Amino acid sequence: MNGQLQQMPLIALRGVSKIYQTGDVEVAALRNVDFHVEPGDFVAIMGSSGSGKSTLMNILGCLDRPTSGQYFLDGQDVSRLDRNGLAIVRNRTLGFVFQSFNLLARTSALENVELPMLYAGVPARERKRRAREALERVGLGARLEHHPRQLSGGQQQRVAIARALVSQPRVILADEPTGNLDSRTSIEVMALFQELRHEGITLVLVTHEPDIASHAGRVVVVRDGRIISDKRQQPVPAEIPPLEEAVS
Amino acid sequence: MNVLETMSLAVRSLLRSKMRSFLTALGIIIGVGAVIAMVAIGDGARASVQKVFDAMGTNMLIVMSGSTNSGGARGGFGSQPTLTWDDLEAIRTQLPSVRAAAPEMRTNTQVFSEDQNWTTSVTGTTPDYFGVRGWSIATGRRFNEADVEAGAKVAVIGQTVVEKLYGAGFDPVGQVIRIKKTPFTIIGMTARKGQSPMGQDYDDSILVPATTFQRQLQSQSLGKYITGVLNVQADANAGTAKAQQDVTALLRERHRLAEDAPNDFDVRDLSELANSRQQSTETLSLLLASIAAVSLVVGGIGIMNIMLVSVTERTREIGVRVAVGARPRDILAQFLIEALTLALLGGLIGAAVGLGVARFLASQFQWPLLVRPDVIFIALGFSALVGVGFGLYPARKASQLDPIDALRYE
Numbered sequence: 181m182n183g184q185l186q187q188m189p190l191i192a193l194r195g196v197s198k199i200y201q202t203g204d205v206e207v208a209a210l211r212n213v214d215f216h217v218e219p220g221d222f223v224a225i226m227g228s229s230g231s232g233k234s235t236l237m238n239i240l241g242c243l244d245r246p247t248s249g250q251y252f253l254d255g256q257d258v259s260r261l262d263r264n265g266l267a268i269v270r271n272r273t274l275g276f277v278f279q280s281f282n283l284l285a286r287t288s289a290l291e292n293v294e295l296p297m298l299y300a301g302v303p304a305r306e307r308k309r310r311a312r313e314a315l316e317r318v319g320l321g322a323r324l325e326h327h328p329r330q331l332s333g334g335q336q337q338r339v340a341i342a343r344a345l346v347s348q349p350r351v352i353l354a355d356e357p358t359g360n361l362d363s364r365t366s367i368e369v370m371a372l373f374q375e376l377r378h379e380g381i382t383l384v385l386v387t388h389e390p391d392i393a394s395h396a397g398r399v400v401v402v403r404d405g406r407i408i409s410d411k412r413q414q415p416v417p418a419e420i421p422p423l424e425e426a427v428s
Numbered sequence: 429m430n431v432l433e434t435m436s437l438a439v440r441s442l443l444r445s446k447m448r449s450f451l452t453a454l455g456i457i458i459g460v461g462a463v464i465a466m467v468a469i470g471d472g473a474r475a476s477v478q479k480v481f482d483a484m485g486t487n488m489l490i491v492m493s494g495s496t497n498s499g500g501a502r503g504g505f506g507s508q509p510t511l512t513w514d515d516l517e518a519i520r521t522q523l524p525s526v527r528a529a530a531p532e533m534r535t536n537t538q539v540f541s542e543d544q545n546w547t548t549s550v551t552g553t554t555p556d557y558f559g560v561r562g563w564s565i566a567t568g569r570r571f572n573e574a575d576v577e578a579g580a581k582v583a584v585i586g587q588t589v590v591e592k593l594y595g596a597g598f599d600p601v602g603q604v605i606r607i608k609k610t611p612f613t614i615i616g617m618t619a620r621k622g623q624s625p626m627g628q629d630y631d632d633s634i635l636v637p638a639t640t641f642q643r644q645l646q647s648q649s650l651g652k653y654i655t656g657v658l659n660v661q662a663d664a665n666a667g668t669a670k671a672q673q674d675v676t677a678l679l680r681e682r683h684r685l686a687e688d689a690p691n692d693f694d695v696r697d698l699s700e701l702a703n704s705r706q707q708s709t710e711t712l713s714l715l716l717a718s719i720a721a722v723s724l725v726v727g728g729i730g731i732m733n734i735m736l737v738s739v740t741e742r743t744r745e746i747g748v749r750v751a752v753g754a755r756p757r758d759i760l761a762q763f764l765i766e767a768l769t770l771a772l773l774g775g776l777i778g779a780a781v782g783l784g785v786a787r788f789l790a791s792q793f794q795w796p797l798l799v800r801p802d803v804i805f806i807a808l809g810f811s812a813l814v815g816v817g818f819g820l821y822p823a824r825k826a827s828q829l830d831p832i833d834a835l836r837y838e
Binding site (some may be wrong): 198231238241243244263264267270271272276278282283284285286295299301343345347383389 | 430433437744746747748749750751752753754755756757758803831832835
């Protein structure tokens with residue numbers, strides 16, 4: 181990674197607001213939010229539903245643009261990029277992990293992981309190699325050709341994490357990554373995130389479960405479109421059960 | 429993402445639901461199949477009609493002599509000989525719009541082989557006749573100018589006559605037949621022509637040199653007059669209308685007719701008949717082609733319909749693709765190429781089906797199997813166009829989806 185860039189925040193929101201127009205009523209989902217994430221941070225964003233945490237996540241993920249304010253990602257102002265520009269940022273700088281995994285059905289794990297590289301124009305052979313490495317990294321080296329339906333929830337989420345990792349993004353954004361998993365596999369996934377964090381990957385995670393947030397190094401609480409608390413903490417290590425016997 | 433990768437992506441996603449893809453393409457399959465089969469049928473029918481008219485002779489004019497008028501009773505065309513051998517020579521040699529001309533003097537009479545007899549039509553003519561009427565020789569040779577000059581007693585004989593006198597498959601060259609008691613040596617047999625558009629058997633006839641006909645088979649000779657009609661073949665480039673004009677003008681001049689005097693002959697254009705037949709088959713082809721075009725459009729609407737369903741069904745997939753970095757144009761290209769692939773595959777299958785149908789019909793109706801590669805390419809091109817045209821709307825819709833809504837779509 182570029183040493184110079186590590187000096188400044190990787191993510192910097194300045195006075196970001198998001199207002200939705202529903203009929204005649206204006207709803208402010210985010211109000212004048214300032215928010216920074218340093219490289220290598222592991223941040224958990226907490227909040228109840230309707231707090232604005234999803235909107236915050238969508239803006240961080242370049243899926244949506246703020247109504248006002250600025251968003252610097254990796255030194256670049258992305259708040260005014262058009263759809264093509266945002267697509268390139270998502271492809272190169274960000275990796276996504278969703279609550280419902282969002283893998284392509286009837287498509288092998290390998291092909292699912294190849295997907296971001298397809299749009300980055302990586303040649304087929306290299307795509308295969310890197311996808312295999314990423315799947316091996318998350319402990320699914322033996323299930324390259326399995327389709328999502330043939331995998332357990334935890335395995336599916338690990339395929340999704342491999343997909344987020346494969347294009348070597350600066351930040352991985354995880355939206356309720358354990359929401360559809362039982363507590364045991366949730367801990368496996370959190371353990372994987374902690375490992376990634378030790379490897380220097382920046383993680384931003386949205387959750388409403390304090391247990392899950394306890395594994396992060398910093399907890400941000402959102403309510404009514406504002407950040408009401410932002411605390412650093414000693415992360416609770418996720419007790420790692422051996423990955424190979426994770427099949428339920 | 430390059431085109432090839434987008435295509436393999438499209439093919440893979442089509443293969444994921446084979447039955448649906450096939451049913452979607454069915455409209456195009458039927459459309460293209462119909463185009464190719466119908467054009468082949470139209471061409472085959474036209475070729476078989478053409479064959480009939482070619483047998484009659486192409487670009488043909490018939491010149492008939494004038495009518496008698498004795499005491500108010502007027503005879504028909506041909507009842508008064510007015511055309512002379514010199515007229516024929518003039519038409520043949522002086523008009524650039526005329527390729528060839530030959531007399532046709534005809535009588536129906538009994539002919540004898542050694543042990544059989546048959547009543548048939550005997551025509552006295554010149555060597556040009558073979559070309560004008562499109563006769564070719566199966567065995568032996570045609571008679572030539574020298575035979576006409578010498579009044580040789582030679583005959584070229586049609587296959588029906590051969591069958592009646594000698595039996596089928598017999599080579600009659602060298603045999604002697606008697607026509608009105610005069611022995612004629614058979615020097616050639618014509619190739620089979622079949623029926624005229626009016627149902628006459630072309631092959632039931634014997635051709636002999638014009639001079640021999642006059643001397644041996646006519647009870648009285650009219651000297652310089654031709655007791656029959658002239659067959660004139662117009663030059664293909666000049667066309668029959670021009671030749672008709674030229675022949676009329678030439679004959680009026682040669683017959684020294686005053687400007688207001690009526691023609692003492694009649695020039696008829698046989699190609700008109702052929703043209704009207706030709707036109708009716710063309711109208712038929714046009715009709716069939718428009719039906720085919722309609723079914724292609726309906727096929728296209730089918731593709732659009734299913735693509736729209738597919739875009740809705742795959743909303744989440746689109747959301748995921750957009751989230752991991754697909755640009756709107758990547759999504760557009762993917763769905764457009766899917767529609768294009770559907771249409772093209774449908775077109776290819778349709779072409780195969782159409783060729784099969786055309787082959788079957790050709791064998792049923794004994795038409796020649798005519799397949800024009802240009803029609804296949806046009807049909808495939810058109811189905812590609814249909815795919816792109818009708819795929820554009822669903823593909824645009826997919827590319828404009830909001831990723832947040834798409835990812836949340838249930």
